[in-house]
Amino acid sequence: MSDEQRVDSGERKSFKPRTNKFFRKKVCKFCVGKAAMDYKNAESLKRFVSDNGKILPRRITGTCASHQRALTREIKRARTIAVLPFAGK
Incomplete structure (x- = not known):
């Protein structure tokens, strides 16, 4: 299809140039802080839901x-004993 036959259906969208932002690599809070996850501690598990x-x-x-994997297991345990809800608010 040549340029003469092409029908322009409106204005073209202008794209913003990408800005090179520095993204910090996320670090596992359990590896660094040696924090123990527990299915009975609902406040700490709510951050991951x-x-x-x-x-x-x-x-x-x-x-x-x-x-x-361990966090998923603990969240599912907390849901089973009704410490965390299955559905959101």
């Missing part, structure tokens, strides 16, 4: 893989 009640992924929380 979204407002809808979903468990937040590693890329957002910054936990390592082994601690993310």
